[in-house]
Amino acid sequence: MPHSPLLASLGRHKLTVLLMVMQVALTCAIVCNVAAILGHRITQLSLPSGVAEDELVMLESISVDASTDPLVRHDTDLAALRQLPGVRSAAAVDALPFNSNNWSNGISLVPKGDARLTATAFNGTPGELATLGLRLAAGRDFLPEEYLPLGAAQDWTGINKVPSTIVTSALAQQLFPGQDPLGKVIYPGDGPVRIVGVVDHLLRPTLDETAGNEYATVFPMLPDDGRVTYVMRTAPQDRERVLQQAMARLAQLDSNRVLRRPQTFAQLREDYFRRDRTMISLLLAAAFGLLLVTAAGIAGLASFWVQQRRRSIGIRRAVGATRHDILRYVQAENFLIVSGGVLLGAALAYALNVMLMQRYALQRLPAFYVPLGAAALWLLGQLAVLGPARRAAAVPPVVATRSG
Amino acid sequence: MLGYYASIAASSFRKNKALATLMVLVIGLGIGASMTMITVFHVLSGDPLPGRSEHLFVPVIDPRPLDRSPSAGTPSMDGNFTWPDALNLLHAARADHQAAMAGGAVPVRPMQGAGLPFYETGRYTTADFFAMFGTPFLSGGGWTAEDDAQRARVVVLGHALSRKLFGEGPAVGRTVRFKDVDFRVIGVLDDWQPQPQFYAQMDSRAFGRSDQFFLPLQTALDLKLDFVGRLSCWGDSGDGRTSDQCSWLQFWVQLDNPAKVAAYRAFITGYWREQQSHGRLPRPVDARLYGLMDWLAYQHAIPDDLRLQLSLSVGFLLVCMLNVMGLLLATFLRRGGEISVRRALGARRRDIFLQLGVESSVIGLTGGLLGVLVALFGLWSVRQRPDGYAQLAHMDPGMLLATFALALITGALAGLLPAWRACRIAPALQLKTQ
Numbered sequence: 001m002p003h004s005p006l007l008a009s010l011g012r013h014k015l016t017v018l019l020m021v022m023q024v025a026l027t028c029a030i031v032c033n034v035a036a037i038l039g040h041r042i043t044q045l046s047l048p049s050g051v052a053e054d055e056l057v058m059l060e061s062i063s064v065d066a067s068t069d070p071l072v073r074h075d076t077d078l079a080a081l082r083q084l085p086g087v088r089s090a091a092a093v094d095a096l097p098f099n100s101n102n103w104s105n106g107i108s109l110v111p112k113g114d115a116r117l118t119a120t121a122f123n124g125t126p127g128e129l130a131t132l133g134l135r136l137a138a139g140r141d142f143l144p145e146e147y148l149p150l151g152a153a154q155d156w157t158g159i160n161k162v163p164s165t166i167v168t169s170a171l172a173q174q175l176f177p178g179q180d181p182l183g184k185v186i187y188p189g190d191g192p193v194r195i196v197g198v199v200d201h202l203l204r205p206t207l208d209e210t211a212g213n214e215y216a217t218v219f220p221m222l223p224d225d226g227r228v229t230y231v232m233r234t235a236p237q238d239r240e241r242v243l244q245q246a247m248a249r250l251a252q253l254d255s256n257r258v259l260r261r262p263q264t265f266a267q268l269r270e271d272y273f274r275r276d277r278t279m280i281s282l283l284l285a286a287a288f289g290l291l292l293v294t295a296a297g298i299a300g301l302a303s304f305w306v307q308q309r310r311r312s313i314g315i316r317r318a319v320g321a322t323r324h325d326i327l328r329y330v331q332a333e334n335f336l337i338v339s340g341g342v343l344l345g346a347a348l349a350y351a352l353n354v355m356l357m358q359r360y361a362l363q364r365l366p367a368f369y370v371p372l373g374a375a376a377l378w379l380l381g382q383l384a385v386l387g388p389a390r391r392a393a394a395v396p397p398v399v400a401t402r403s404g
Numbered sequence: 405m406l407g408y409y410a411s412i413a414a415s416s417f418r419k420n421k422a423l424a425t426l427m428v429l430v431i432g433l434g435i436g437a438s439m440t441m442i443t444v445f446h447v448l449s450g451d452p453l454p455g456r457s458e459h460l461f462v463p464v465i466d467p468r469p470l471d472r473s474p475s476a477g478t479p480s481m482d483g484n485f486t487w488p489d490a491l492n493l494l495h496a497a498r499a500d501h502q503a504a505m506a507g508g509a510v511p512v513r514p515m516q517g518a519g520l521p522f523y524e525t526g527r528y529t530t531a532d533f534f535a536m537f538g539t540p541f542l543s544g545g546g547w548t549a550e551d552d553a554q555r556a557r558v559v560v561l562g563h564a565l566s567r568k569l570f571g572e573g574p575a576v577g578r579t580v581r582f583k584d585v586d587f588r589v590i591g592v593l594d595d596w597q598p599q600p601q602f603y604a605q606m607d608s609r610a611f612g613r614s615d616q617f618f619l620p621l622q623t624a625l626d627l628k629l630d631f632v633g634r635l636s637c638w639g640d641s642g643d644g645r646t647s648d649q650c651s652w653l654q655f656w657v658q659l660d661n662p663a664k665v666a667a668y669r670a671f672i673t674g675y676w677r678e679q680q681s682h683g684r685l686p687r688p689v690d691a692r693l694y695g696l697m698d699w700l701a702y703q704h705a706i707p708d709d710l711r712l713q714l715s716l717s718v719g720f721l722l723v724c725m726l727n728v729m730g731l732l733l734a735t736f737l738r739r740g741g742e743i744s745v746r747r748a749l750g751a752r753r754r755d756i757f758l759q760l761g762v763e764s765s766v767i768g769l770t771g772g773l774l775g776v777l778v779a780l781f782g783l784w785s786v787r788q789r790p791d792g793y794a795q796l797a798h799m800d801p802g803m804l805l806a807t808f809a810l811a812l813i814t815g816a817l818a819g820l821l822p823a824w825r826a827c828r829i830a831p832a833l834q835l836k837t838q
Contacts, residue, residue, distance in 0.1 A: 013737075037712075064584055275790075289437070356712075
């Protein structure tokens with residue numbers, strides 16, 4: 001297919017072609033960035049929390065009566081909860097992935113040193129690991145003698161005395177790259193804390209855009225606040241029933257307290273990501289809308305040009321061009337326009353990304369999104385032009401003999 | 405003449421029904437999407453406290469130490485105060501009004517003794533809060549600085565909580581039990597829900613939240629009631645809330661004229677220097693004073709996701725405009741023959757320009773009508789979101805007019821270039837080739 005007449009013909013519609021190229025470029029730039037944001041959000045949405053998500057239910061208890069010892073009350077409550085049919089294990093905890101109760105400490109590797117990073121402290125009663133379903137990749141669970149009260153009433157001084165911790169492998173990697181973290185010492189508070197175990201995953205209570213979403217430390221510290229979350233592990237089909245029974249049982253044990261947010265872990269996760277899901281559907285709608293509008297524009301212009309050029313097409317057919325030639329011609333013309341748009345669009349995509357990175361906490365555009373966007377637009381252009389191209393190919397040579 | 409042009413436009417659209425429909429659809433979608441987000445923005449960036457906001461300021465003093473390494477993820481400036489600094493500024497009393505505050509949550513015992521206690525959120529603050537923000541009282545009033553100092557067990561209730569506890573009867577003078585402490589009700593507020601809740605720490609719940617009780621900050625500290633909100637600490641300090649190494653309080657001042665604003669700025673700069681001579685506040689002195697609206701902008705009161713959605717919708721409108729521009733240009737050029745005949749019969753360039761301008765405006769306006777429908781649907785879908793701002797997303801008459809204006813401008817702008825190009829068609833050449 002010789003391209004010179006093609007270029008010459010496009011040259012006669014400079015302004016129209018320019019507008020089309022700009023539209024494709026802008027669409028390409030926006031769609032690439034939208035796709036990158038989408039990819040990132042979907043990745044966050046599907047991050048493994050590390051806990052047995054399908055088997056956990058929880059509820060919050062806030063005591064009103066300050067006179068009873070929280071440690072005693074938690075033990076009583078837990079003993080009652082473990083008695084409920086279907087409850088495999090139960091624990092009192094403060095933080096959970098997605099529950100937004102984030103108590104972070106600066107972690108240093110020397111006493112009184114500068115913090116290397118901050119990590120969330122997860123505290124709970126014995127059996128927390130088993131209840132949450134955390135998987136130990138190395139090391140051991142806490143020993144009964146390691147547990148001590150959190151000291152909420154004394155400004156959480158437990159953190160200065162706690163002897164041991166279990167960390168996530170992400171945190172271990174960051175603190176001790178390439179080394180065995182077991183037995184290493186960290187300083188989340190005043191005193192040394194020995195790493196006795198490593199779990200493969202545990203997400204922090206709130207996620208952010210940084211790499212530290214799994215910087216978590218589990219401590220053998222007993223929540224001794226008036227406010228605590230009871231987590232129970234049960235079979236997936238028993239979750240709703242266990243929750244109801246747990247509410248009733250706890251209210252019966254002590255009615256002078258607030259019981260709230262009874263929910264399954266699945267609900268907790270769903271609530272946490274509700275905004276992200278809205279955003280994902282909006283981004284999808286925007287991307288589809290953009291591509292649709294651009295496709296409609298391409299198709300509209302192409303069919304318009306075909307109408308306008310019926311006579312020229314007829315002449316070309318009359319002097320020997322096959323239907324196939326005409327089809328290829330229209331397709332090649334579209335390919336040329338879209339290519340111009342895609343080239344410009346790739347540059348624009350990066351420019352837009354730099355702008356977005358400055359204004360919002362967005363990450364760099366991963367390189368593969370641009371060729372992906374380009375391929376999508378080429379394909380879209382070819383699909384959009386198929387109808388008009390076939391109509392062009394169907395123009396009979398006899399049209400050449402008619403005037404105007 | 406315009407009527408004639410409009411009828412030409414109508415007949416030309418009849419000839420190219422599909423294309424005209426496409427253009428109207430595209431403009432309608434673009435206008436609808438962008439007007440949805442512009443309206444949401446317009447509503448959310450409104451003044452939460454009209455008439456008072458220009459006199460309200462947030463002083464910002466950065467109490468953090470120097471040595472905090474950036475890799476530790478230093479949070480951005482949230483403007484929170486430590487207890488000693490807030491107390492010092494309160495006692496200095498250099499502003500017309502000043503108040504320190506923090507969020508709180510307490511278990512409330514129902515009066516009739518039946519049922520479990522319930523959780524309620526409110527604010528722990530100091531005496532000037534009510535006068536400074538001009539909170540409307542249904543009955544009673546706030547407390548005094550004396551009450552603050554004496555850690556009085558008094559409380560101001562929101563209307564909803566008062567009704568929940570006492571029904572429609574009078575609440576002032578009665579007793580309410582928070583946690584295990586009795587408080588005397590000294591005032592009941594009328595519905596007062598500034599949106600966003602500007603005086604609290606800005607977060608994703610700044611919209612749609614309201615406080616149902618207000619009680620003295622020092623009383624809350626004394627009784628160790630539960631606080632809500634960020635508490636950032638550094639160093640190895642002792643007592644958390646009252647330490648000078650933990651920031652968690654919001655501080656607001658009222659300054660009635662520019663001279664006082666300048667004086668207050670000088671005062672807090674001086675305060676910072678003075679504290680440095682005592683070995684505190686090691687960071688370079690950079691005391692700031694933000695006006696209410698500036699503070700909301702600085703703290704990103706409007707969620708970043710919404711900003712992104714706005715940018716996206718404007719980008720979408722831009723693509724739609726380019727699209728319509730291209731299609732209009734193609735239709736206008738197709739009618740080169742007709743145009744050159746008109747030119748040959750004596751029509752001036754600007755007549756042609758006007759005629760084609762009317763055509764594109766008709767497209768723009770029709771698209772705008774569709775756009776209003778799309779925007780109404782868009783706002784409805786925004787209202788279905790679980791976010792606090794969702795319920796505010798309503799179209800008002802001003803925005804309705806703005807929608808049509810935007811549609812008209814979009815249509816005219818989209819038509820400008822094609823019309824300019826088409827009116828440059830030379831009469832003779834076109835007649836010859838046809």
